[in-house]
Amino acid sequence: MELKGIYPIVPTPFEADGALDFDSIDAMTAFMIRKGVNGLAVLGALGEGHKLDAHERGDVVRRFKSNSPHDFGLVVGVRAAATDLAVRMAQSAQKDGADALLLGPLPVQSDSVLFTYYQRVAAAVDLPVIIHDYPAATGVFMTPDLIAKIHHESENILYIKLEDPPTGPKMESVLEKTNNQIKVFGALGGMYAFEELDRGAVGIMTGFAYPELLVALYQRFRAGDIAGAATLFYDMLPLNRLEFQPGIGVSIRKKVFVQRGIFKTPHVRHPGQDADEKTMGHIFRIVAHLKRRGYEISD
Numbered sequence: 001m002e003l004k005g006i007y008p009i010v011p012t013p014f015e016a017d018g019a020l021d022f023d024s025i026d027a028m029t030a031f032m033i034r035k036g037v038n039g040l041a042v043l044g045a046l047g048e049g050h051k052l053d054a055h056e057r058g059d060v061v062r063r064f065k066s067n068s069p070h071d072f073g074l075v076v077g078v079r080a081a082a083t084d085l086a087v088r089m090a091q092s093a094q095k096d097g098a099d100a101l102l103l104g105p106l107p108v109q110s111d112s113v114l115f116t117y118y119q120r121v122a123a124a125v126d127l128p129v130i131i132h133d134y135p136a137a138t139g140v141f142m143t144p145d146l147i148a149k150i151h152h153e154s155e156n157i158l159y160i161k162l163e164d165p166p167t168g169p170k171m172e173s174v175l176e177k178t179n180n181q182i183k184v185f186g187a188l189g190g191m192y193a194f195e196e197l198d199r200g201a202v203g204i205m206t207g208f209a210y211p212e213l214l215v216a217l218y219q220r221f222r223a224g225d226i227a228g229a230a231t232l233f234y235d236m237l238p239l240n241r242l243e244f245q246p247g248i249g250v251s252i253r254k255k256v257f258v259q260r261g262i263f264k265t266p267h268v269r270h271p272g273q274d275a276d277e278k279t280m281g282h283i284f285r286i287v288a289h290l291k292r293r294g295y296e297i298s299d
Contacts, residue, residue, distance in 0.1 A: 003100055005037070006204055007185065007204070008208060010041070011250055012060060013025060013264070028263070031262050033068075035211045037214075041077065043060060044132075061097055075101070075205070076101055077132075078090050079138075099127065102161060108140070118150045131147060147178075159182065171184050189206055189241075189249070191237065207244075217233055235290060242279075243283065251266060252279065
């Protein structure tokens with residue numbers, strides 16, 4: 001499966017007591033399909049993947065997969081503190097139905113260790129692998145040279161989700177060093193989505209509770225309506241900015257999905273911050289403004 005377009009990173013829904021909420025997984029999948037996205041990414045940082053045990057991870061992947069059409073890509077986040085554990089997680093994700101892996105680095109700042117890690121995990125599966133380059137979350141910095149080496153030495157490390165700002169210059173450097181062979185997804189809450197598409201990104205893979213806006217942005221850009229894409233982006237950017245707040249971003253998205261009738265509860269497993277009512281009021285004020293501007297945002 002070729003990955004391109006809009007791949008929202010989605011939160012994992014829980015019941016009020018913290019148990020997995022499978023009904024809301026079903027509702028989330030149906031909602032995203034209606035909004036026209038190309039696929040979903042689950043069990044990343046936004047999906048609280050690090051707060052789920054192996055059995056729960058499998059249940060989540062299988063449930064999302066069971067509701068997805070055959071051409072709807074399912075990307076599963078994998079990150080562990082040891083290479084062998086990451087290999088087992090990757091193999092389990094493939095068995096459970098993943099179409100691709102979003103592979104975060106080991107918590108080790110060593111090019112040789114990271115290179116070996118990516119090669120071993122990628123070789124253990126028959127799936128496309130996406131390098132997750134997000135130093136603010138992982139604490140690990142990967143240079144364009146290292147990324148190019150990892151890509152060149154593996155048949156299935158084909159993509160990168162690039163979240164190391166300034167993203168534009170690094171994206172161009174990575175593309176140059178890989179002879180434009182690696183495919184880049186923009187991220188970081190969509191805060192640089194227009195510029196990333198303009199620099200060659202094949203899509204956007206990020207958490208955002210109003211995916212129809214990203215879909216419209218991507219479609220306008222790909223259709224050659226650059227001015228229309230820019231106008232939409234400049235209008236929606238305050239929403240991206242407010243949603244993409246460190247610490248409370250997961251809570252914000254979950255509360256939006258409750259408001260949109262997708263999740264039953266906004267429960268975030270401990271530890272996790274709670275978005276206050278004032279913050280949510282600011283979110284919904286921006287949404288109301290966008291609706292007045294004529295953008296289609298509906299449940």
